[in-house]
Amino acid sequence: MSIVTVQLGQCGNQVGYELFDVLCGDALEGQRRVYSAAGCERFFHQTTRGELVARAVLIDMEPKVINQSMSRASRSGMWSYGETAHFSQKQGSGNNWANGYCVHGPRHRDAVEELVRREVERCDRLAGLMAMMSVAGGTGSGVGTYVTQCLRDIYPKSFILNHLTWPYGTGEVIVQNYNSVLTLAHLYQLSDAILVHENDTVHKICAQLLNIKHISFGDVNRVIAHQLGSVLQPALTADSRGLYGRNPLGELVSALACHPEYKLLSMCTVPQVPSVSMAYSTFNWPSVLKHLRQMLISNTKMEEGKLYRIQSQLSIDWQVRPPAGSERTRSLSGSGFNRSLANLLVLRGKDVYSAETGGFEDPALYTSWLSPGEAFNSWKSPVPFNKYEKCATLVSNSQALLRPLDDMVGKAWNMFASRAYIHQYIKFGISEEDFLDGFTCIEQVISSYSQLH
Amino acid sequence: MRRRTAAVSVEVKQVIGALCRLLAAAGLEPVPPPDNFRRAKFDGGPEVVPVENRKLVEAGLWQTGYHADWMYGISGGRGGEEQERVCSRDLLLALGWLLATGKLEELLTWRVQRLDKTLLTPPPVNPQLPNKLQADSASLRKLHWLIGCLRCQGRTLLSMQEERTHLLHAVFFARIASSVPSSSSSDQSSAVLMEDCVCVQQLCDLLEAYLNWKRVEKVFWTWMDSVLDCHLTDAVIKKSTPDAPNGSARVCRHGNRGLGKLEEMLLRLPPGQKGQRRGRGDAEEGGGRRRSQGGSDTSCLPPLLSSLCCQPSLSQVYRARLQTGRPVRHSSQPAEGPGGGTETPDELPASQAAQLLLHTEALLLERRDRQRLANRTQLQEMIGRLDELVLIPP
Numbered sequence: 001m002s003i004v005t006v007q008l009g010q011c012g013n014q015v016g017y018e019l020f021d022v023l024c025g026d027a028l029e030g031q032r033r034v035y036s037a038a039g040c041e042r043f044f045h046q047t048t049r050g051e052l053v054a055r056a057v058l059i060d061m062e063p064k065v066i067n068q069s070m071s072r073a074s075r076s077g078m079w080s081y082g083e084t085a086h087f088s089q090k091q092g093s094g095n096n097w098a099n100g101y102c103v104h105g106p107r108h109r110d111a112v113e114e115l116v117r118r119e120v121e122r123c124d125r126l127a128g129l130m131a132m133m134s135v136a137g138g139t140g141s142g143v144g145t146y147v148t149q150c151l152r153d154i155y156p157k158s159f160i161l162n163h164l165t166w167p168y169g170t171g172e173v174i175v176q177n178y179n180s181v182l183t184l185a186h187l188y189q190l191s192d193a194i195l196v197h198e199n200d201t202v203h204k205i206c207a208q209l210l211n212i213k214h215i216s217f218g219d220v221n222r223v224i225a226h227q228l229g230s231v232l233q234p235a236l237t238a239d240s241r242g243l244y245g246r247n248p249l250g251e252l253v254s255a256l257a258c259h260p261e262y263k264l265l266s267m268c269t270v271p272q273v274p275s276v277s278m279a280y281s282t283f284n285w286p287s288v289l290k291h292l293r294q295m296l297i298s299n300t301k302m303e304e305g306k307l308y309r310i311q312s313q314l315s316i317d318w319q320v321r322p323p324a325g326s327e328r329t330r331s332l333s334g335s336g337f338n339r340s341l342a343n344l345l346v347l348r349g350k351d352v353y354s355a356e357t358g359g360f361e362d363p364a365l366y367t368s369w370l371s372p373g374e375a376f377n378s379w380k381s382p383v384p385f386n387k388y389e390k391c392a393t394l395v396s397n398s399q400a401l402l403r404p405l406d407d408m409v410g411k412a413w414n415m416f417a418s419r420a421y422i423h424q425y426i427k428f429g430i431s432e433e434d435f436l437d438g439f440t441c442i443e444q445v446i447s448s449y450s451q452l453h
Numbered sequence: 454m455r456r457r458t459a460a461v462s463v464e465v466k467q468v469i470g471a472l473c474r475l476l477a478a479a480g481l482e483p484v485p486p487p488d489n490f491r492r493a494k495f496d497g498g499p500e501v502v503p504v505e506n507r508k509l510v511e512a513g514l515w516q517t518g519y520h521a522d523w524m525y526g527i528s529g530g531r532g533g534e535e536q537e538r539v540c541s542r543d544l545l546l547a548l549g550w551l552l553a554t555g556k557l558e559e560l561l562t563w564r565v566q567r568l569d570k571t572l573l574t575p576p577p578v579n580p581q582l583p584n585k586l587q588a589d590s591a592s593l594r595k596l597h598w599l600i601g602c603l604r605c606q607g608r609t610l611l612s613m614q615e616e617r618t619h620l621l622h623a624v625f626f627a628r629i630a631s632s633v634p635s636s637s638s639s640d641q642s643s644a645v646l647m648e649d650c651v652c653v654q655q656l657c658d659l660l661e662a663y664l665n666w667k668r669v670e671k672v673f674w675t676w677m678d679s680v681l682d683c684h685l686t687d688a689v690i691k692k693s694t695p696d697a698p699n700g701s702a703r704v705c706r707h708g709n710r711g712l713g714k715l716e717e718m719l720l721r722l723p724p725g726q727k728g729q730r731r732g733r734g735d736a737e738e739g740g741g742r743r744r745s746q747g748g749s750d751t752s753c754l755p756p757l758l759s760s761l762c763c764q765p766s767l768s769q770v771y772r773a774r775l776q777t778g779r780p781v782r783h784s785s786q787p788a789e790g791p792g793g794g795t796e797t798p799d800e801l802p803a804s805q806a807a808q809l810l811l812h813t814e815a816l817l818l819e820r821r822d823r824q825r826l827a828n829r830t831q832l833q834e835m836i837g838r839l840d841e842l843v844l845i846p847p
Binding site (some may be wrong): 050125126127157248250253258259260361368375 | 592594595602603609
């Protein structure tokens with residue numbers, strides 16, 4: 001019933017800090033004893049003095065971000081990281097996946113495993129492990145992949161969820177696509193489910209919905225933390241028999257990622273409003289759910305704020321933006337309709353039992369070989385989350401990530417074709433065959449998702 | 454060669470030993486030693502079923518669908534009404550039947566549910582598979598999905614089990630560490646814990662025995678083949694000098710036995726039907742000869758028409774009668790008198806014949822139900838009187 005989080009690299013540690021901050025704030029809010037107890041037990045360990053210590057291990061190859069995160073947590077006064085629950089070195093991984101995977105990972109394996117083991121032993125029951133990292137850099141991606149592999153070896157029966165932050169399309173790291181391809185290819189075999197947030201999408205949410213003028217990584221990370229937290233906090237599930245579910249990762253995986261070829265999960269949350277407008281906004285479940293459904297079908301991650309004319313429930317009248325990319329991507333998802341394999345709806349807030357989720361059970365939304373009864377699940381919690389009176393999050397195993405994935409592979413392949421920067425990977429122990437294997441694996445994933453009819 | 458045979462027989466003994474341990478762990482005491490099994494193959498050993506339990510054994514076996522000669526007091530070739538001695542090989546074959554029909558797994562499930570009181574019976578999972586399974590990609594993907602789902606559930610259960618063990622361990626050690634002077638409640642709780650401990654130990658033994666058995670089961674079935682061969686060979690030898698009740702030529706002993714049983718059944722019917730039977734005797738003979746000789750070792754006619762086996766033979770006889778133009782008549786009608794229609798030519802109008810048949814059917818069904826109820830009541834009375842036997846109804 002407890003989740004141990006492993007925060008890897010700069011991004012992983014920053015997002016992780018924001019996540020625990022949101023979780024703690026939400027758990028301690030108001031007079032919600034059962035919910036608070038469940039939430040605290042899941043993510044925090046209570047010391048003899050009643051202080052909350054995050055069930056987390058922080059790993060990075062340079063000390064700066066870890067120190068920042070730890071000190072900020074302590075300053076909050078509500079929670080902190082374990083004093084010894086971190087591992088860092090003096091020099092980073094140089095944005096090189098091979099450096100992280102082949103050199104740093106094996107070198108520091110024992111230390112990292114020991115830290116995780118200590119956290120796991122503190123749990124009465126391990127609900128699973130969550131590794132948080134980005135795929136663009138060297139530590140998060142390379143060391144993160146290696147650590148996931150080690151965790152899989154040590155805990156073969158536990159549920160392992162990887163939360164990945166995908167970089168901006170026009171990101172700063174030249175070799176980010178190499179790192180991304182290699183990470184995804186390896187994680188696909190190791191992980192039970194891969195939850196993805198794209199920086200581009202979250203950036204847009206910050207800009208257009210939250211009206212933030214100068215968007216920092218902190219803002220982006222807070223949005224990610226809000227979305228992630230809304231899924232991971234305690235909820236009433238179909239299997240939990242009237243109590244808050246005690247097996248969140250297991251239920252997530254069995255609701256969405258049973259098929260070994262389909263493990264990529266994307267999320268979107270409604271509503272997302274600036275905190276200043278919160279007091280003036282009223283939400284009702286029908287409009288929230290309608291927006292969410294529109295977003296699912298049209299594969300937009302944010303409410304566009306425009307009025308759409310919808311002819312029938314499914315055939316969408318507006319012009320779906322043609323994908324900016326090659327001919328190839330146009331044919332990926334056929335008509336532009338986002339077909340889902342499975343969906344999980346998490347509803348939190350007032351009057352949650354009156355929410356009608358029938359719109360998500362339409363068989364046309366799903367692939368033909370899985371009935372809506374099996375493909376759609378919903379979790380509910382009558383407790384408002386993170387100051388939103390009503391909040392709905394959709395975790396979707398669908399074609400939504402197909403285009404970004406294809407773009408990523410396309411760019412990586414273009415670079416690989418001219419063997420650009422390959423020598424930097426070869427010198428640390430990754431061969432061209434490993435690259436080719438990675439490409440093959442991702443192409444297979446793309447093909448599987450393209451064929452969802 | 455001799456060494457191989459010796460090695461094989463040692464292996465068989467070990468395999469049977471595994472089975473015996475499993476049966477003992479499942480609570481079926483007393484279990485005969487493995488050597489009894491081996492001797493049973495060669496039909497050795499004394500009369501193993503006490504007379505008072507014999508009817509129970511027969512009834513129990515019949516309910517599982519097992520039919521053997523000795524259960525009906527019919528011995529092929531010898532005729533007469535004396536009850537055949539139940540030899541140990543017959544019982545061994547019956548045991549083989551029970552194992553093959555999955556009775557062992559049923560028994561184990563029942564026993565596990567008694568030992569582990571925390572087991573929740575899971576709701577039945579309906580996988581919603583299509584009726585005809587196609588090997589196309591959609592079905593395969595669905596299958597993969599379902600397998601993945603099951604794996605998730607398995608892992609969840611495993612972690613729940615670990616948590617439970619962890620908690621029990623903590624409770625138990627807290628109890629020991631606290632060293633409180635014994636009061637009634639702590640005595641109670643420790644007694645409960647001890648009981649739980651014993652149950653868990655028995656459960657572990659049972660599951661381990663089952664695993665061991667499953668690993669070597671194939672060897673057992675190979676050996677049972679040889680037992681069956683012995684049985685069939687002996688049966689053929691016994692029948693090589695037949696003592697035919699009717700004196701007519703025999704084509705194959707399976708069909709002959711079917712006829713013989715039918716004869717005997719009809720002999721036992723109320724006298725009012727005897728006339729009919731005599732009239733039908735020739736047709737039956739003819740039908741019997743025309744009937745293709747096949748059938749398994751265990752095909753024999755259970756009381757009064759409630760088995761599928763007997764239907765083919767009856768319909769064969771049926772057909773034979775129709776071909777000869779006789780009026781349609783069921784084999785065992787209520788006493789209507791022999792003069793009903795045996796001699797008259799095919800002049801019975803169809804509607805009357807239909808009515809007659811329906812009436813007959815209703816009466817027979819009623820009689821069957823009454824008989825079943827009586828059997829069941831009798832069985833339950835007998836079980837009630839005995840201490841150590843448990844009736845597991847089908």
